[in-house]
Amino acid sequence: MRNFISVNHLSEEEIFSIIETAEEFRHGETRNVTQQLFAANLFYEPSTRTKMSFIVAQKKLGMDVLDFHSETSSVRKGETLYDTAKTYEAIGANILFIRHQDDTWYDNLLQTIEIPIINAGAGKGEHPTQCMLDLMTIYQEFGKFTGLNVAIAGDIKHSRVARSNAYALQRLGANVYFSGAPEFADTTLDFPYISMDEAAATCDVMMLLRIQHERHEEKYVDKDTTYLQHYGLTTERARRMKKHAIILHPAPINRGVEIDTTLVECERSRIFKQMANGVYVRMAIITKLLAERGFIHDLTKERKK
């Protein structure tokens, strides 16, 4: 694994190995880089969870963190992502963490940038580290993926989380369903659509997504007051969920829109557990990339000894 761009690039063995390593970090395992290494966080889109959990992961692994703010950088003078990434590599960054609004921003970087690149979010394309922390959270709960019914509900069309999760979960044997307003359906993704009532009654995992207003070409006429009743998880629907079923949400959450506010921290909710897992899964991914370059000892290889 030289870069981390999409979960689809990983074998099933690699997916389970990342989850296993993340669990070891969760249980107190530690690792430190063997020399000074600079981690550069190039976030061109807003972020709270992904950026901060990457920074926590980088610091826990003993890395030096280089921050970047596009609005006060030479991006303001027209510098491209490509030239910015090349610049960070030239001045000594050892690994790049990039979030950018382009769905495939990494295409023209992977050929020439030699240091590892981690996809921290690509437009409407993929959000692979979010996917890995979601997989970790589901696996903690059920100990398997095969046969689980997973409903992904909300603004599917504009969601990189939906795309990453749907393919990864299907590959791992889960039955994936989409649910949501017709205008948010994505006909390019071949997954069955069901109503929220059916999703609530049949799913083991209910994954909710917010309306991604910032990615809409036309302003979505604000139906927020009725949206919850039609397409969201109400308390009434949550009561009809299976006893063991859990609620996930990548966050940020629009309380009262895609989910009733009282459900955000309810017994079924694993939303804040997802965020905590985000640190461990990101530590695991960084460790694997740096181990390939000999900058840190790989837990997986030590496990096999």
Ligand code: CP
């Ligand atoms: N889930 C997620 O990507 O959150 P942020 O946008 O806050 O990073």
